Amino acid sequence: MSQLSRPDVEKVHVGRRAFLGLVALGAAGVAFGGSVQRFVSSKVGSGLGGLLPGGDHFRIYTITGSFPYVSRRKYRLKVSGLVDHPATFTLDDLEAMPALTMVKDFQCVTGWRVTNVHWKGVRLSDLLANAGVQPGAVAVSFDSYDGADSESLTLDQAHLADVMVAYEMLGAPVTLEHGGPVRLVVPQMYGYKSLKWLSAIRVVDRVEPGYWEQNGYPVNGWLDGATGNTNPNPSLT
Amino acid sequence: MSTAAPARPSPVMTLVRFDAVQRTAHWVNALAFGVLIFTAIPLYFGSFFGVVFERHTIQMIHLWTGVFLPVPILVSLAGPWGRRMRADLRRATVWTRREVRWFRTLGRTPLDADKFNPGQKANIIFVGAAIVVLFATGYILQWFRFFPVSWREGATFTHDVFAFVVFAVVVGHIYMALTHPGSLASMFTGTVDERWAARNAAGWLNEERAADAAPAPSPGAAPQRPGGSDERA
Numbered sequence: 001m002s003q004l005s006r007p008d009v010e011k012v013h014v015g016r017r018a019f020l021g022l023v024a025l026g027a028a029g030v031a032f033g034g035s036v037q038r039f040v041s042s043k044v045g046s047g048l049g050g051l052l053p054g055g056d057h058f059r060i061y062t063i064t065g066s067f068p069y070v071s072r073r074k075y076r077l078k079v080s081g082l083v084d085h086p087a088t089f090t091l092d093d094l095e096a097m098p099a100l101t102m103v104k105d106f107q108c109v110t111g112w113r114v115t116n117v118h119w120k121g122v123r124l125s126d127l128l129a130n131a132g133v134q135p136g137a138v139a140v141s142f143d144s145y146d147g148a149d150s151e152s153l154t155l156d157q158a159h160l161a162d163v164m165v166a167y168e169m170l171g172a173p174v175t176l177e178h179g180g181p182v183r184l185v186v187p188q189m190y191g192y193k194s195l196k197w198l199s200a201i202r203v204v205d206r207v208e209p210g211y212w213e214q215n216g217y218p219v220n221g222w223l224d225g226a227t228g229n230t231n232p233n234p235s236l237t
Numbered sequence: 238m239s240t241a242a243p244a245r246p247s248p249v250m251t252l253v254r255f256d257a258v259q260r261t262a263h264w265v266n267a268l269a270f271g272v273l274i275f276t277a278i279p280l281y282f283g284s285f286f287g288v289v290f291e292r293h294t295i296q297m298i299h300l301w302t303g304v305f306l307p308v309p310i311l312v313s314l315a316g317p318w319g320r321r322m323r324a325d326l327r328r329a330t331v332w333t334r335r336e337v338r339w340f341r342t343l344g345r346t347p348l349d350a351d352k353f354n355p356g357q358k359a360n361i362i363f364v365g366a367a368i369v370v371l372f373a374t375g376y377i378l379q380w381f382r383f384f385p386v387s388w389r390e391g392a393t394f395t396h397d398v399f400a401f402v403v404f405a406v407v408v409g410h411i412y413m414a415l416t417h418p419g420s421l422a423s424m425f426t427g428t429v430d431e432r433w434a435a436r437n438a439a440g441w442l443n444e445e446r447a448a449d450a451a452p453a454p455s456p457g458a459a460p461q462r463p464g465g466s467d468e469r470a
Binding site for chain 1: 280281292293329330331332333334335336337358359361362363365366367369370373374377378379381382385386387388389390391392393394395398399
């Protein structure tokens with residue numbers, strides 16, 4: 001009896017193997033998960049399937065813990081600082097300007113990305129040109145309706161052809177949680193540079209590091225591969 | 238069905254299943270997992286429901302609970318107080334071929350269960366590995382600057398996938414605990430009686446009886462089943 005059951009009671013290091021196997025699986029996930037994610041998101045899109053790991057879905061961040069609501073009618077964008085013609089824009093004013101549409105991946109610095117986000121809005125460079133940037137200006141600072149967030153770009157960065165003040169996202173007005181009615185979009189940089197609930201544009205004589213930069217993020221939030229010098233030349237409609 | 242003579246009025250032998258160190262480690266770990274899961278839900282699904290919440294606070298709670306997560310396990314394994322913890326970890330990781338077969342056939346082959354059945358052992362191994370993976374990927378997500386963006390994407394994906402599986406395993410674990418009151422009670426009291434052991438961990442019971450047999454032959458130790466207790470290394 002006990003002779004027959006010998007092979008049964010022989011010890012196997014199942015635990016060590018399974019443990020190392022799972023950890024290796026995790027390491028493979030880190031190495032190749034980005035590709036898997038892109039494949040999965042191309043299959044499941046951003047609907048309910050977007051809730052699964054790998055699906056396209058935004059993770060909503062706010063600094064203050066709430067979303068500052070401004071109605072579309074009461075929305076104002078103030079352009080001021082070292083400019084010849086300080087101005088305040090309503091949403092109608094912005095929508096009356098030449099519109100830019102572009103489709104860009106949205107890449108968060110923490111590692112999630114949403115592919116092919118459709119944006120519509122006004123080129124920041126158009127707003128700056130209308131305002132007339134004065135000599136001595138070096139950078140542009142941005143304020144948010146949430147009263148806490150801020151961002152900045154150098155004048156060169158602000159003039160990139162794909163830096164946009166957006167009022168439409170994915171074919172509809174930018175929703176409150178995504179920074180509506182109007183937000184900044186800087187597609188060549190990580191998402192934190194794309195300030196939500198944009199309330200003011202100030203042309204200034206030095207780079208004022210924004211909220212996230214004061215909390216340790218790089219002031220120049222370039223994505224890997226973004227040169228910032230080559231204009232992606234998005235289509236103008 | 239194999240419970241031999243359960244109606245005997247003799248004092249029932251009590252076995253220590255978990256000592257105080259193990260119980261403390263388990264419940265602190267359980268609390269940490271609970272906090273992590275409850276904070277993960279709004280962090281993950283917040284965008285879908287457009288929920289308004291104190292995200293930064295929740296994020297910080299999630300982060301520091303995650304950093305703390307391995308502590309109870311590591312502390313309970315280290316030092317002279319971790320003798321039982323280490324012994325049980327060895328039990329969970331070294332299987333017999335019979336246990337492997339039991340696990341593969343989902344419990345349809347015979348088994349004189351060890352202190353933990355193969356399902357419980359698999360749970361211990363999985364949770365251990367998941368903690369390592371979630372800790373490492375969480376580290377990459379939080380201190381991302383040291384890692385290339387492709388790693389961050391992979392870490393996000395892996396963290397999410399493992400979190401989903403861990404959630405399912407934790408739900409299963411709680412379900413099994415609630416449907417097995419004797420097992421659950423032992424995580425509070427530390428002990429099980431011999432009838433529970435005969436039903437759920439016959440191999441372990443035989444082992445404990447053999448260890449007890451020499452110093453004080455208790456009345457309960459009388460009926461030794463032949464051939465069942467040779468699984469000791």
